[in-house]
Amino acid sequence: MKSYSTSIILFMVIILVIILQMTVFSRLMLLHGTADIVLLTLVAWGLQENGPTMWPWTILAGSLIAFSSALPFLTPLPGYLLVTGLTRLTQRRIWQTPLLVMLLLTLVSTLLFHLLSITGLILSGAPIQLQESWNQVTMPSLLMNLLLAIPVYVIIHGIHDQTLPFHQRA
Amino acid sequence: MATSLVVVGLLVLAFGGHLTPLFSIGLNPFISAQRWISTRYMAVYDFVTTPRDVASLRARNFELENEVSLLQTQIIELQQQISETRILYALLDFARANPEHTYVAASVIGRDPSPFMQYILIDKGSSDGILRGMPVVTQQGLVGRVDAMTANAARVMLITDVSSTVNIRLQTTQTEAILRGSQTSDLSVENIPQDVSVVEGDLVLTSSLGGTYPANIFVGQIQVIHKAEGQLFQSASIQPVVSFDALQSVLIITNFHPVGTQPLIPTAIP
Numbered sequence: 001m002k003s004y005s006t007s008i009i010l011f012m013v014i015i016l017v018i019i020l021q022m023t024v025f026s027r028l029m030l031l032h033g034t035a036d037i038v039l040l041t042l043v044a045w046g047l048q049e050n051g052p053t054m055w056p057w058t059i060l061a062g063s064l065i066a067f068s069s070a071l072p073f074l075t076p077l078p079g080y081l082l083v084t085g086l087t088r089l090t091q092r093r094i095w096q097t098p099l100l101v102m103l104l105l106t107l108v109s110t111l112l113f114h115l116l117s118i119t120g121l122i123l124s125g126a127p128i129q130l131q132e133s134w135n136q137v138t139m140p141s142l143l144m145n146l147l148l149a150i151p152v153y154v155i156i157h158g159i160h161d162q163t164l165p166f167h168q169r170a
Numbered sequence: 171m172a173t174s175l176v177v178v179g180l181l182v183l184a185f186g187g188h189l190t191p192l193f194s195i196g197l198n199p200f201i202s203a204q205r206w207i208s209t210r211y212m213a214v215y216d217f218v219t220t221p222r223d224v225a226s227l228r229a230r231n232f233e234l235e236n237e238v239s240l241l242q243t244q245i246i247e248l249q250q251q252i253s254e255t256r257i258l259y260a261l262l263d264f265a266r267a268n269p270e271h272t273y274v275a276a277s278v279i280g281r282d283p284s285p286f287m288q289y290i291l292i293d294k295g296s297s298d299g300i301l302r303g304m305p306v307v308t309q310q311g312l313v314g315r316v317d318a319m320t321a322n323a324a325r326v327m328l329i330t331d332v333s334s335t336v337n338i339r340l341q342t343t344q345t346e347a348i349l350r351g352s353q354t355s356d357l358s359v360e361n362i363p364q365d366v367s368v369v370e371g372d373l374v375l376t377s378s379l380g381g382t383y384p385a386n387i388f389v390g391q392i393q394v395i396h397k398a399e400g401q402l403f404q405s406a407s408i409q410p411v412v413s414f415d416a417l418q419s420v421l422i423i424t425n426f427h428p429v430g431t432q433p434l435i436p437t438a439i440p
Contacts, residue, residue, distance in 0.1 A: 018283070021283045022280035022281060022282075022283050022291065023279065023280045026280065026281035026282065026283055026285075027281055027415075029285075029415075032285060032353065032354055032355065033285050034285040036283070038283070065283055068280075068282070068283060068291070068325075069282050069283050069284050069287060069289075070282055070284070070287045070289045070317060070318075070325060070327065070331075071282075071284045071286065071287060076284075114286075117284060117286050118286070121286060121332075125333075126332050126333045127332060127333075128286075128332065128353065129352075129353065132352075132353050132354060133286070133353055136353060136354050137285050137286060137353060141285055
């Protein structure tokens with residue numbers, strides 16, 4: 001019963017987050033960078049103690065983003081899978097300081113995801129300037145992701161807490 | 171009989187005003203007592219009824235606040251509708267001024283989730299007759315072209331995208347050149363021959379070269395010219411006429427089919 005309710009909530013959260021990403025957060029620009037709340041949500045949920053396995057939800061989010069975005073089709077899905085893999089790896093080792101880990105993972109995940117995006121674009125023939133990408137897109141995006149990391153973690157932690165049985169809640 | 175006469179006599183004296191001092195003396199204690207009782211009664215009445223009034227006032231205030239909120243919401247909705255109507259009127263004016271094309275109006279419902287890509291999402295798709303490659307404009311000028319679509323939505327590549335190239339023409343010199351987008355959404359015109367005299371403020375229009383866009387759609391104005399000795403071509407930065415960050419509604423030109431979108435059907439050789 002618990003897994004069903006968690007799955008339904010996760011599904012709704014991911015759909016809502018993707019819609020918000022495309023309608024709101026993609027328009028909030030710092031220089032030419034934007035926050036990636038899909039990435040932040042996957043990282044935040046992956047860090048929850050007793051959290052569900054995030055692989056199927058990562059595939060769902062990655063596929064939907066790949067379908068919506070003009071990025072080379074195979075870029076977002078491996079990017080988000082890499083992020084989830086990294087989160088899972090970290091969550092097993094460092095679990096006492098989730099906020100610190102959230103910030104650290106946001107930093108690493110954003111850089112990895114952007115690196116993968118740039119690689120995909122270069123391979124598809126887009127004339128990408130690396131320094132311009134770093135200065136105008138990646139760094140501002142990283143800053144915005146770091147600013148939103150803690151609020152997203154707190155919200156996801158609250159939602160995750162509600163899906164747990166009463167005696168397991170924080 | 172005697173009593174009746176006394177009463178009548180007293181009444182006559184009273185009506186005549188001869189008993190007023192006597193009444194005053196007699197009634198004053200009663201009036202004072204009544205005033206005292208009345209004052210206390212009113213105090214008690216106020217004490218009992220005032221909290222009820224506060225409660226009813228609070229309830230009324232709550233109702234009015236709700237009503238104000240509702241009206242404010244309606245005002246915001248109406249202002250939004252007015253804004254949308256103005257945009258649609260402007261688009262309609264553009265469509266009337268350019269009757270050679272047929273248009274489908276669409277609202278912008280989102281942007282590409284990746285900051286590397288300059289794409290927008292619109293709420294019209296293949297069920298509205300939208301096809302890949304159709305040009306997208308606003309009343310101001312060129313926006314881009316349809317890149318992909320579903321039945322009820324489409325993705326439009328803006329001319330500011332890093333992969334976008336548009337064949338353009340400088341209006342004053344009728345020179346053909348290429349407009350390129352960039353990661354920073356800056357537009358630049360490249361491949362302008364060195365011997366062409368380009369001036370700041372020159373208008374940039376689409377050319378029909380290449381068959382990707384119809385001719386004579388306004389793109390922007392020349393802002394800065396980059397001319398260096400020893401280079402084959404000069405280039406220029408341009409100021410686009412369309413504000414790409416604030417796009418709300420666009421028009422898709424549906425009667426323009428770019429070259430290459432129609433499949434080539436082999437015909438049998440007789």
